[in-house]
Amino acid sequence: MVTLELTNGEVKEMIRDEAMREEFIERMIDQYNQQILWLAYSYVKDYSLAEEITQDVFLTCYHKIDTFRHDSSIRTWLYRITVNKCKDCLRKKKIRAFLTFENQKQENLVIEEAHPESIAFQTMEDQLLSERVLSLPTKFKEVIFMHYFEEMKIQEIADVLGAKVNTVKTRLKRGRAMLKSMYEEGSE
CATH class of the missing domain: 1.10.1740.10 (RNA polymerase sigma factor, region 2, helix turn helix motif)
Incomplete structure (x- = not known):
C-alpha cells in the first residue's frame, strides 16, 4: 500500500x-x-x-x-x-x-x-478486550485506542486531542489500571 x-x-x-x-x-x-x-x-x-x-x-x-x-x-x-x-x-x-x-x-x-x-x-479474547476498552470513560478509551490499536505516539495523540503530553500519559496509565482491574475482577 x-x-x-x-x-x-x-x-x-x-x-x-x-x-x-x-x-x-x-x-x-x-x-x-x-x-x-x-x-x-x-x-x-x-x-x-x-x-x-x-x-x-x-x-x-x-x-x-x-x-x-x-x-x-x-x-x-x-x-x-x-x-x-x-x-x-x-x-x-x-x-x-x-x-x-x-x-x-x-x-x-x-x-x-x-x-x-x-x-x-475476532477471537473471544479480542472481543472481551474490545468490550472492556469500549466500556471505559471516553477520555481513557480514546488514548488506549490510539496508542495500542493505532500505534500512535504519545505526542501524536496529544496533537489529535489538543491535550498536553503529560495528560495523555496520565490517561494511558489510568486507563491501563482500569483495564487491569477489570481483568482481575473477571478472573475471580
Missing part, C-alpha cells in the same frame, strides 16, 4: 490540481478508512453511526483539504476531524439512546475489509 506521508510541498501541490486532489482523497480513503471507522466506533458504539461519521469525515476532507495547514500529518488531521465529529454527534440528545451497553453487545463488531471474502473474525 502506498502511504500518504508526503512532504508538505507535495501535499500542497497535489491539492491545487483538481484531478490530483481527487486522487489524493481516494488514496486517503483507501489508507485510513478502517482506522477512522474504528475510532468513530470507539466513540459512538454504533456501527451504522460510525460508518456515517466516517463518510462525513472524508466528505469534510474533500471540501476542506485546502484548509489543511500542514503543521501535522494527514493522519493526525483526519483523527482530529473524526474526534470532533464524534463529539458533535454525542452532544445530540437523540444519539444518546444508541449508547447503552445492550446495543453495544448486539452490534456486529467485525468490520469487513475492502473485499467481502476477507472478513476477519
Whole structure:
C-alpha cells in the first residue's frame, strides 16, 4: 500500500490540481478508512453511526483539504476531524439512546475489509478486550485506542486531542489500571 506521508510541498501541490486532489482523497480513503471507522466506533458504539461519521469525515476532507495547514500529518488531521465529529454527534440528545451497553453487545463488531471474502473474525479474547476498552470513560478509551490499536505516539495523540503530553500519559496509565482491574475482577 502506498502511504500518504508526503512532504508538505507535495501535499500542497497535489491539492491545487483538481484531478490530483481527487486522487489524493481516494488514496486517503483507501489508507485510513478502517482506522477512522474504528475510532468513530470507539466513540459512538454504533456501527451504522460510525460508518456515517466516517463518510462525513472524508466528505469534510474533500471540501476542506485546502484548509489543511500542514503543521501535522494527514493522519493526525483526519483523527482530529473524526474526534470532533464524534463529539458533535454525542452532544445530540437523540444519539444518546444508541449508547447503552445492550446495543453495544448486539452490534456486529467485525468490520469487513475492502473485499467481502476477507472478513476477519475476532477471537473471544479480542472481543472481551474490545468490550472492556469500549466500556471505559471516553477520555481513557480514546488514548488506549490510539496508542495500542493505532500505534500512535504519545505526542501524536496529544496533537489529535489538543491535550498536553503529560495528560495523555496520565490517561494511558489510568486507563491501563482500569483495564487491569477489570481483568482481575473477571478472573475471580
